[in-house]
Amino acid sequence: MNRRSGVVVAVLAGCALAGCAAEADVPEQPPVTGLLGALAGVRAADGSTAYVEYGDVAAVRALVAADGQRFGGLAGYGYSDLASRAGKVAEVVGFDASAATSALRVGEPPTWAAVLRLDVDVAAVEGKLTALGGERDRSGTWTTAGDGEVVPRGPLAKTGVVSGFQRVRVEPGAVRHGTGGEALRWVADPGDRTLADDPMTGELARCLGDVVAAVITGPKAGLPLAAGVRATPAGEAVEVVCVPDENPNALRDLVATNLETARTGRPEWPRLLPGAAAEQPADQTGVVRVAVPAGPGTQAGRVLQALQRGDLATLFS
Numbered sequence: 001m002n003r004r005s006g007v008v009v010a011v012l013a014g015c016a017l018a019g020c021a022a023e024a025d026v027p028e029q030p031p032v033t034g035l036l037g038a039l040a041g042v043r044a045a046d047g048s049t050a051y052v053e054y055g056d057v058a059a060v061r062a063l064v065a066a067d068g069q070r071f072g073g074l075a076g077y078g079y080s081d082l083a084s085r086a087g088k089v090a091e092v093v094g095f096d097a098s099a100a101t102s103a104l105r106v107g108e109p110p111t112w113a114a115v116l117r118l119d120v121d122v123a124a125v126e127g128k129l130t131a132l133g134g135e136r137d138r139s140g141t142w143t144t145a146g147d148g149e150v151v152p153r154g155p156l157a158k159t160g161v162v163s164g165f166q167r168v169r170v171e172p173g174a175v176r177h178g179t180g181g182e183a184l185r186w187v188a189d190p191g192d193r194t195l196a197d198d199p200m201t202g203e204l205a206r207c208l209g210d211v212v213a214a215v216i217t218g219p220k221a222g223l224p225l226a227a228g229v230r231a232t233p234a235g236e237a238v239e240v241v242c243v244p245d246e247n248p249n250a251l252r253d254l255v256a257t258n259l260e261t262a263r264t265g266r267p268e269w270p271r272l273l274p275g276a277a278a279e280q281p282a283d284q285t286g287v288v289r290v291a292v293p294a295g296p297g298t299q300a301g302r303v304l305q306a307l308q309r310g311d312l313a314t315l316f317s
Contacts, residue, residue, distance in 0.1 A: 039195035052216040073301035077213035078103025088159040094125035113178030142168040147180030207242035227303040237294040
């Protein structure tokens, strides 16, 4: 963790303990839906905070059906490892990730895990896992390979998947899978401290708000970043980026300048994110948020693409 990230974690942790929300004296209810609800089901650990990818798959599916050109880029978030081959993988494991209601992936290779919320025929999936040579233990966890073992041959490998199903837990309404026992425990046994409680990941998720797709990167990679897209069933959309900083007002002013003025050797933010505005949320100390209109005729997901390209951090420097 770099120095800046360490300072910001301390700031956000202090905020979480003291209560920086406008109504800090009102007890918070555990989140049950959306990004925060998904994070509340995952153990906070060094590995799980490194990278978070979330998708409200059902909402995105409806948006894509209504306007594929505008929202098509949001499909696959939360299950990106399976998105392009979901149908073929379904024939091997007995469930179709693209039919999920929501999806969450945490961690980075070689150690990561995922949760898919969907209707599951448990017997059918377990039959497929048996066919893959899997064995079920008393806890209900299936093992198909050793922790972190890459499986270069076999039915899954033929679909392009060689990792991620070493451990699987299946139940009505959800499938949890990961690269090993440690990773699966993140999503199967969240414990008392979850990602929703984490002073970095949780606060960035709160800053993003009610998103249908999101990515949150941890401090190990440098500047922690959170990017996502909020969208209503009617198609009203806004893209959001959040970053932590010990001096958020100064960073907000810097970002405002970057959004207005193109700089040599940098992405052309005025052209890429027209109409974007930076703010320091009144109810979150130590965070800067950028909101980008994503109206009709705009392809939603530009901030997510910029994060994946590695460009987004330059907006804040």
